[in-house]
Amino acid sequence: MKRPNPFKFRLYVAGDAPNSAQALANLRTLCRVHLPDRHQIEVVDVFREPKRALADRVFLTPTLVKLAPGATQIIVGTLSHTQTVLWALGLETLAP
């Protein structure tokens, strides 16, 4: 069942650098567990789209930007601390 307010994510990665690869894996796991069927993930590889990183002022990789719902939220890092990420996304109540 699809909720009316899906989570839109944009993840900036630096190619397949370890931190970036880990962040992407962590994000996918988190979405599968906590936001099934209510998320969209856009991956921006700054190696391929450097101008975009510059324009979006993304200098640290990996950087996750939550575009919706609500206010934009930026999370930097491999997203390894799930609790922190959930809290930042306002999903802490969903935590097990």
Place this chain on the structure above:
Amino acid sequence: MKSVSSPVVKATAKAPTGIAGFDDITGGGLPCGRTTLLVGGPGSGKTILALQFLVHGAQACKEPGIFVAFEEASKRIEANAESFGWKLDELRRRKKLFFVDAQPVPDRVQSGDFDLGGMLAALEAQAREMGARRIVFDALNIVLALLPDAAAKRREIYRLHEWLLARELTGLITLQAGGDEAGAGSQKPFGFMQFMVDCAVILNHSVVQGVSQRNLRVQKYRGSSFDEDEAPFLIGKSGLEVAVARTPGRVDAKVSHERVSSGVERLDTMLGGGYYRGASVLITGSPGTAKTTLSGAFAEAACRRGERTLFVSFDSEYTEVIRNLASVGIQLNPYMKNGCLHMIPARTITGSAEIYLWRIKTLAKEHGARCLVIDPVYTWSKSGNEATAHSVVERLIDWSKADGITLLCTSLLDEMSGRTEGGSPLQISALADTWIHLNHLVQAGERNRGMSIIKSRGTAHSNQVRELILSDAGVTLTDTYTAGGEVLMGTLRWQKESADRVADEVDEVAEKLKRVRLDAEEAELEVRVKSLQVELEAKQAEKALLVRTMESRAGDLSRDRTRMGELRGADAAIPEPK
């Protein structure tokens, strides 16, 4: 774009910063294609130096640059740099300069490891597009502070360094020091960076005796010699200006044989024609010995020749100086009006000796000054660090000489009395070409001004003390007298002069009398000669008469005798019987 053939050549290649003194210290600028670390406390001028380096590269070296701002928004940096006249806007439009706002987003959440890979990828694209050769990372410590531990910091510093080297960009990384990250632990990555980079520069902003002092020091420079001393600098109208004590190959380039008048005729004579053009003249003396007056006379003479002159007055308002000088016949007002003379009250300048020098240099340049008066120069020694002030005076002399400006400084010497004549407070007496000393001589209840030339390079000057007299007719120098080993001045000199004058008159009269007497004697003799002449003539006449009488008598006698014989019929053959 700079074409560099091989990395080996690059080790010695320099990227000029356009900051004159700094390029002197480093032998040409920052190491080309290498990384330089610029460390300094808050407000020490890191950002300005970094930006100036980029601006110069973009404007003068065909080396476009990127400025990565971690601390301040680039808009603010640009606005702050507006006053330097660097035309950042135009450089940005021509894609010679690119600003990257890289301040960390304040409400960002951190979860797990991250790195600078994204930034470097973005910068790489930008650098390639604009052909950038220079890049500045301003306040890198801010981004390093985001990293969780020392290992991560090191890893990212290393990543950045490798990235710079691989792209052969001339990198300048600035780091804040002395602020809140004073803790030993957080200093570690900086220390590591100092070892890693090829060049490290430290900026220091301190307050010495209430006066702001900025100093710069090159800590290391791989593969190049450099000046290891601390050099004072200031942030001037067009950016950083680093003061180098002695510019190599300076001075003495323009040695002039031309003389310029001191404004006092007699002094010119004593100096063999005046001061040399481009010389530095020092006038010392205690308060009230007419130092300012001699300065004014010099300025007036310069303006009369039509030479633009700058007069820096430290002690009093220049309007007062003008009024006071007018009382001794030195008229500066007309030259103020026609713009030949520019007088500035130095009270309007505040700050260190560096600031003074810079202001004076700028003003002299703007005015096109050929003659410069600083009255007095000793005030500088009060401006913070005396050692720095000394080097400032040294540079003032070097600079004026190199520019062919004739410099006249006055200095107080009263604190020196009792000591040797060795030096004025700033030891400029050793540096000055001509040193004139004024003193007071108290004698017979009077205070008079004495003037002597202590030295004057390249001139056979008079060694005598002269009395300096100020009157509404101007400044005059007069001979002094010595009596019993003492120099006479003022009334005593006047008395001596009067006495001499009387003695002269007596002598003159005596001579006249003698001459008259001799004339009389001569006349008398002449009269006698005349009367004797007449007498002689009378005697001669008498004698002639006598001779004539005798002759006629002898003739008569012989005639009578003949007649008698005839009458007697005497035989001529028969002698007369007796």
